[in-house]
Amino acid sequence: MSDRCQLTGAGPGDGHSVSHSHVGTSRRGEPDVQRHRHVVPGLGRTAGVAAECPCVKRVDRNGIEAAGARIRACGERI
Known part of the structure; x- marks a missing residue:
């Protein structure tokens, strides 16, 4: 399961890595999700x-x- 941003909902993207010979292979771009603890x-x-x-x-x-x-408005719990 890939990470998702709890604030924006941004998830993984897909695309192609294109080599010098212009051969495209599938790639997956993961978002840089960090887990932080905050005092509420x-x-x-x-x-x-x-x-x-x-x-x-x-x-x-x-x-x-x-x-x-x-x-909380998106239906997730913190």
């Missing part, structure tokens, strides 16, 4: 978030409360 004052505990690297910056900027609300 509203819940009184820590919460783990699996997010892509650009989304980690978004969590730091907007706060874990807003990110948690967005994750």
Whole structure:
């Protein structure tokens, strides 16, 4: 099972690696999903978030409360 970003829902992409002779072979591009733990004052505990690297910056900027609300709106639990 591949990783998915809990904030954006970004998953793996597919495409072709093209060699010098222009032979295309299938490839799979995995997103760079990192798991981070954040302290959530509203819940009184820590919460783990699996997010892509650009989304980690978004969590730091907007706060874990807003990110948690967005994750819960998608039907996932944090």
